[in-house]
Amino acid sequence: MSITPEWAQDAPGQTEEIEGIDPETGDGWGDYPLDAVFVRTEQRTVGEVVARIQKNRYILDPDFQRDFVWPNQKQSKLIESCVMRIPLPVFYVAEAPDGRIIVVDGLQRLTTFARFLGNELRLTGLVSGERAGSHELEGKTFDMLPLNLQERVSDTQLTMYILDAKAPERARLDIFERVNSGAQLTRQQMRNALYNGPATQWLKHASEGKPFKTATAGSLDSKAMRDREAINRFCAFSLLGWESYKTGDMDSFLAQGLKRLAELSDEARAELRTNFDAAMTLSFQLFGQHAFRKSLASEYENASRSVINISLFEVSAVILARFAADVEEYSHREITEIIEELVRNDDFARSITYSTNSTQAVKMRFFMLEKALEVFAA
Numbered sequence: 001m002s003i004t005p006e007w008a009q010d011a012p013g014q015t016e017e018i019e020g021i022d023p024e025t026g027d028g029w030g031d032y033p034l035d036a037v038f039v040r041t042e043q044r045t046v047g048e049v050v051a052r053i054q055k056n057r058y059i060l061d062p063d064f065q066r067d068f069v070w071p072n073q074k075q076s077k078l079i080e081s082c083v084m085r086i087p088l089p090v091f092y093v094a095e096a097p098d099g100r101i102i103v104v105d106g107l108q109r110l111t112t113f114a115r116f117l118g119n120e121l122r123l124t125g126l127v128s129g130e131r132a133g134s135h136e137l138e139g140k141t142f143d144m145l146p147l148n149l150q151e152r153v154s155d156t157q158l159t160m161y162i163l164d165a166k167a168p169e170r171a172r173l174d175i176f177e178r179v180n181s182g183a184q185l186t187r188q189q190m191r192n193a194l195y196n197g198p199a200t201q202w203l204k205h206a207s208e209g210k211p212f213k214t215a216t217a218g219s220l221d222s223k224a225m226r227d228r229e230a231i232n233r234f235c236a237f238s239l240l241g242w243e244s245y246k247t248g249d250m251d252s253f254l255a256q257g258l259k260r261l262a263e264l265s266d267e268a269r270a271e272l273r274t275n276f277d278a279a280m281t282l283s284f285q286l287f288g289q290h291a292f293r294k295s296l297a298s299e300y301e302n303a304s305r306s307v308i309n310i311s312l313f314e315v316s317a318v319i320l321a322r323f324a325a326d327v328e329e330y331s332h333r334e335i336t337e338i339i340e341e342l343v344r345n346d347d348f349a350r351s352i353t354y355s356t357n358s359t360q361a362v363k364m365r366f367f368m369l370e371k372a373l374e375v376f377a378a
Contacts (some may be wrong), residue, residue: 060107101164123140239264279317
């Protein structure tokens with residue numbers, strides 16, 4: 001019989017606020033030279049872009065821009081706009097190191113073009129009421145259009161703003177925030193597009209795992225990828241080591257973590273997942289509904305559960321993962337008391353609460369917890 005409480009079963013998707021994480025906004029353009037050229041403009045036709053999509057030269061990541069697919073009517077209206085020669089909004093893309101193009105803003109439009117030219121989309125909903133079905137394009141696929149209209153669609157000019165692959169990591173994310181025309185995207189959603197591949201898939205699968213969902217009670221917003229950002233932090237500090245965090249630039253550090261994760265062998269990634277799941281399981285065994293929350297240190301048995309603290313999650317997951325799979329149950333009480341005492345410690349509490357991305361805060365929390373639990377990780 002399952003002992004998982006009802007609030008933790010199958011992650012019902014009730015998200016809550018979080019703490020212990022610095023705001024995502026950059027420090028302004030003063031970080032970069034004002035005459036730095038990170039973006040160039042190119043004109044390409046729909047046909048050219050679709051041909052490259054078919055050759056996997058464009059990276060279309062549905063995880064990055066949510067809620068695709070557009071309704072069929074909206075896709076049809078886009079194709080109708082091409083036929084009517086209505087200018088389209090610009091597209092924002094980024095250059096990957098291998099020369100492929102990562103779509104930042106325009107995923108749904110480009111996917112619509114690929115579907116239509118591939119005869120996967122039948123145009124519908126272009127007129128309504130008594131005139132339904134009377135539109136010249138209604139019910140048509142690409143191959144059903146006369147040649148001149150096919151050419152009008154495939155020759156439609158698209159304006160691409162291309163972010164250079166050599167732009168600094170912070171600049172890439174800052175630019176994406178400024179230009180994105182859809183719903184506000186989080187930094188993790190942007191990273192998910194820039195580093196789409198085995199690393200981002202690892203984060204996705206780990207976030208969907210029962211150990212993580214149970215330990216966090218499914219309270220980290222999956223649509224905003226807050227869950228994957230927390231796990232991204234675990235990976236970065238596990239693979240790179242907290243000692244290598246020297247600049248206070250968390251964006252670059254998390255990107256480096258994804259790069260390192262992608263470079264691992266399948267076996268090494270599987271081992272990291274095993275250790276991560278073990279840390280999640282142990283955290284829940286130790287603290288139940290208070291795992292990764294400051295309320296774990298409450299002196300009251302029935303204390304209310306506080307929100308998840310991302311810095312506490314990060315440091316706890318990394319350190320516990322080193323021995324969680326092998327720790328004996330009789331040690332649980334001692335580990336619990338050590339972590340509870342640390343969370344009550346003023347220095348440790350500050351390190352998971354204020355300026356949490358600073359090198360000082362990172363060094364403080366990792367050094368203190370690592371030292372306190374070193375006997376178990378030996």
